Amino acid sequence: MRFLLDNWYLILTALVSGGLLLWPVIRGGAGGGGGVSTAEAVRLINREKGVLIDVREPAEFAAGHAVGARNVPLSQIEAATNLPANKALPLLVLCATGARAGRAVALLKKRGYENTQVVAGGLAAWREANLPTETAA
Structure with a gap:
């Protein structure tokens, strides 16, 4: 003592x-695991058939997005019908910087998508890692 x-x-x-x-x-x-790196996101997409979900608004998505990403705006995520039917697939959620993606992960987990993670840094980190992006035609 x-x-x-x-x-x-x-x-x-x-x-x-x-x-x-x-x-x-x-x-x-408390905030969805802190997110996965862009390298880990690519690994999940390539090896575990992960699905990249971009939760930005359609105009933002059209201006530029990760190749292969599905646009499901955060405001529509609770009623979205273009999410994978297989809820066991990894969902990698992406927005401009990662702020909206954290909220989207919580909503997706409520819908039963337990294997859902934020891509840390969002599209900014994706571009910084020189990963492919495209614009809508």
Whole structure:
């Protein structure tokens, strides 16, 4: 007990540093897992038949989107009919920067799509990784 009283500042430092190390895990767990990298998204698409879902509005989607992405705007996601029938397939949700995608993941999980993840950084990260994009004709 004497040790604890004499070294309270060391114990406090250890607790604070542990908390700071755990913070990303705690924060990511509440918001859909923090997202997968673009490289992991491509792996899921190629090896596990993952489906890329772009939740931006149609005008944004038409201006440029990841090749092969399906446009399901966030405002329509609860009633969308163009989602895969197989709810076990990985769904990789993408928006401009990742903010809307987090909300979309929560809505998709409510619909039974448990294998759903945000593509971290959104379309900006996709482009930064030099992955293919296209515009609507």
